[in-house]
Amino acid sequence: MKSGEIVDLGLKGRVAVVTGGSQGIGKGIIKILQREGVNVVDFDIRNPDYEVDYFKVNVAKKEEVIKGIEYVVSKYGRIDAVVNNAGIERYGTIDETSEEDWDNIMNVNVKGAFLMAKYSIPHMRKQGKGVIINIASIQSFAVQKRVAAYATSKHALLGLTRSIAIDYAPQIRCIAICPGSIRTPLLEWAAEEEVGKEYIEDKIKEWGQIYPMGRVGIPEDIGYLTAFLLSDLSSFINGTCITIDGGLLSLIPISSPSKKI
Numbered sequence: 001m002k003s004g005e006i007v008d009l010g011l012k013g014r015v016a017v018v019t020g021g022s023q024g025i026g027k028g029i030i031k032i033l034q035r036e037g038v039n040v041v042d043f044d045i046r047n048p049d050y051e052v053d054y055f056k057v058n059v060a061k062k063e064e065v066i067k068g069i070e071y072v073v074s075k076y077g078r079i080d081a082v083v084n085n086a087g088i089e090r091y092g093t094i095d096e097t098s099e100e101d102w103d104n105i106m107n108v109n110v111k112g113a114f115l116m117a118k119y120s121i122p123h124m125r126k127q128g129k130g131v132i133i134n135i136a137s138i139q140s141f142a143v144q145k146r147v148a149a150y151a152t153s154k155h156a157l158l159g160l161t162r163s164i165a166i167d168y169a170p171q172i173r174c175i176a177i178c179p180g181s182i183r184t185p186l187l188e189w190a191a192e193e194e195v196g197k198e199y200i201e202d203k204i205k206e207w208g209q210i211y212p213m214g215r216v217g218i219p220e221d222i223g224y225l226t227a228f229l230l231s232d233l234s235s236f237i238n239g240t241c242i243t244i245d246g247g248l249l250s251l252i253p254i255s256s257p258s259k260k261i
């Protein structure tokens with residue numbers, strides 16, 4: 001398949017909600033799903049800067065999640081897929097992390113995914129079918145220094161993924177996608193925090209060089225995988241996590257002799 005080529009995955013007419021879809025990875029996922037003919041609703045606290053059915057939802061707030069799901073079901077009559085993508089990140093070791101930051105990260109990254117699943121699952125069960133995707137991270141397996149609360153939240157998403165998968169199979173599938181660095185406003189913010197605005201490009205290039213593929217990812221990389229996982233072509237994939245990291249987690253950063261011995 002050539003990059004950018006459209007493949008018919010049989011998703012036309014399906015109804016999906018993507019949280020945090022106004023920018024970054026969520027926007028990339030929505031663009032690909034829209035091209036596949038999916039009716040997508042973006043649940044975000046920030047307005048999107050492109051054409052998409054948008055409903056303002058803070059995923060950490062139960063009443064807003066309930067209202068959002070009601071909007072989708074009353075407008076489209078069903079809800080085939082939920083992509084729990086909304087997430088926030090803060091830097092700090094445990095002793096540097098305020099209780100407020102800890103609660104905010106857990107409320108958005110973990111409770112938000114729980115609430116979205118809780119209130120969409122009854123509709124999926126009624127339909128007899130549905131897929132829930134949780135956007136976790138390579139930080140669900142290994143962690144960067146000084147990102148304790150975020151890394152904990154991403155580990156927790158794997159437990160949520162497995163629990164949903166086991167409790168609701170065979171009707172509902174649940175899969176975690178674990179991306180490495182993806183170029184988004186969040187990644188640019190992280191680069192800016194580390195080296196300042198002027199050196200964002202240099203920093204992102206430097207991160208890219210650590211990846212065996214020689215680059216960081218782009219939101220569409222996650223979009224293509226999501227489209228496949230929402231399709232019936234992946235109907236035997238359930239309760240697992242798929243890393244999409246250009247090979248980074250396969251790498252042990254210890255040098256070896258350059259000649260054969």
Ligand SMILES: NC(=O)c1ccc[n+]([C@@H]2O[C@H](COP(=O)([O-])OP(=O)(O)OC[C@H]3O[C@@H](n4cnc5c(N)ncnc54)[C@H](O)[C@@H]3O)[C@@H](O)[C@H]2O)c1
Binds near residue numbers: 057
């Ligand atoms: N960019 C990366 O390198 C990377 C790597 C691994 C995992 N991830 C994960 O991918 C997801 C998306 O990351 P991104 O880089 O696109 O981030 P981003 O900050 O660029 O975009 C996140 C979107 O989520 C929305 N959002 C934040 N809080 C929300 C809330 N309470 N309710 C609804 N929407 C909310 C924001 O408004 C924004 O539109 C996150 O879960 C992140 O942890 C990102």
